[in-house]
Amino acid sequence: MSGKNRYLATGTLGVTSLLYFAALPFAGSFTGGLAVSTFGAAMVGGLADWFAVSALFRKPLGIPWRTAVIPRNRERLFSMIVEMVQDELLAKDNIKRKIEEHDIPRVVLSYLDERGGAKTVKRMVHKLLSDILDKVDPQEVGRFIAKFVRQDAGVIQLSPLLRSIGEWTVQTGYDQKIISFVAVELGNIAATAEFRGLLAEFLERALSRYEADRRRRKLFNHIARLSPDNMAVFVQQRLVAWLADMKQADHPVQIALRQRLCRYLRRLELEPQAAQEWENYKNDLLAELDIVGLMQRSLDWLLRQVGEHPQQMAQWFRQADHWVDQLLIDFQADSVQQQKVSDIVKQALLNFIDAHHDKIGDLVRERLAQLSDAELVAFIEDKVGEDLQIIRVNGSIIGGFTGSMLYCLTFWL
Known part of the structure; x- marks a missing residue:
């Protein structure tokens, strides 16, 4: 003293x-x-x-x-301290009440916005990516994924999953965006010189078969100047223009594709045969697919890319940062999602308290016994x-x- x-x-x-x-x-x-x-x-x-x-x-x-x-009287004193801490200071009901009173999303958002939590999350994601690439064994990962797929893929029914994805796509308008995106990409491909060369080669073969040994056809084509190159330019221009028009939501092709998608989703729901077709396709694919080899080759290629192009890792980090920022923005704006997260976290904590509250006394006694x-x-x-x-x-x-x-x-x- x-x-x-x-x-x-x-x-x-x-x-x-x-x-x-x-x-x-x-x-x-x-x-x-x-x-x-x-x-x-x-x-x-x-x-x-x-x-x-x-x-x-x-x-x-x-x-x-x-x-x-x-x-x-140390043992009796320890018992009194343990009882006081476990049953009074940190009583189960008190802890549960405090958990229920806390606004978990507000605490999380405050930590992320005001205490640098977002930067910490990004550093954790960077560390995770680095560790995965440094320590991953392609062959071991391939075997693990293959085992998981072969054991659990049979439980997953493809048709309900596909139907849910398709219905969500139609309801949110993503079907239009997908069709427009495909049309734009196809238009970009069609506008290239390589594609025009392929058209010219195809048309040259078609003209050769059409003319054969008939002189009149050859004479007509010569007069009309139907050379493969000219025809390829004409077809390319028309195809690019048609694909550009197909980007519009009211284009007949877009409307027809959306209607066909809706009909097929309805068929998946009502016709067991249509659903079974996807299950058969899945089973055939799994039976023929070399999952171990595929995963090993994919990971080997990924690791080579990182080794040959170090800037690729920096790009992935930037993409991960963007993903984290967008995720946080969406979470902050979505009160329904915040409530779901709050309920999940609180329920997990309450379950943990129910299962392990008696460990508080054990921890206190263990520390005092030292x-x-x-x-x-x-x-x-x-x-x-x-x-x-x-x-x-x-x-x-x-x-x-x-x-x-x-x-x-x-x-x-």
Whole structure:
């Protein structure tokens, strides 16, 4: 123990002891007797309380009887502390109530926006990507994925999944976007010189078969200037223009494709045969597909790309950052999703508390059991020792007051 209260208590005992011995020669007078009685009782009170306080922690003056109370009763003390922490301070109902009161999405968003949480998430994603590429074993990953696919793919029914994806695509208008995207890409391909060359080669073969050995056809084609190159340019221009028009949502081809998609989705729902066709296709594909080899070749190619083009990793990091930012923006704007996350997190925490609340007491007891008697005494003295020293001061004061009152009563009576 250290601090001003200890020095105050020791000083009070020392001063009262000195004053007691200084007043002894004058004990025959009223004033001297009063001083002797007062300071003697204060000294005795201070000594008694010093012994009592010291006896809590150790054996004062080497006296073993009823001393060192805390070390002797450490197990009972530990049980009381464990019970207090587990059943009062961290009671199960209290923890659950606090969890229910917390606004989990607000806490998460506050952490992400105000405390740099988004940067931490991005660093974690970067670290995960780096670790995957550094430590992945293509052959082992291939075997794992193959085992998973072959064991669990049979459980997954393709037709309901495809129907759900198709219905969502139609409801959200993504079918139009997909058709427009395909039309744009096909238009870009059709506008290339390579595609025009393929058309010219195809048309040249077609003209050769058409003309054969018939001179009149050759003469007509020559007069009409139906050369493969001219025809290829004409067909290319018409095809590019047609694909550009097909980007419009009201284009007949777009309308026909959407109607056909809706009819097929309806067929998947009503005709078991249509659904079974997809299951047969899935089973045939899994039976013929070399999943291990495919995954190994894909991962080998990916690792080579990273090794040959280090900038590819930086690009993936940027894409991951964009994905994280977009995910956070969507989560912040979607109150329904926030509520779902809150419910999931709270339920997980409540289940965890139900399953492991009793571990709190075990953890507290385990930590306390690591303390030796000396460490336990030092720990408690550090927390309450200064307050206990006031007991010694109070003992001297109350003892002195009691001694003076008794002396006055006996003297006057």
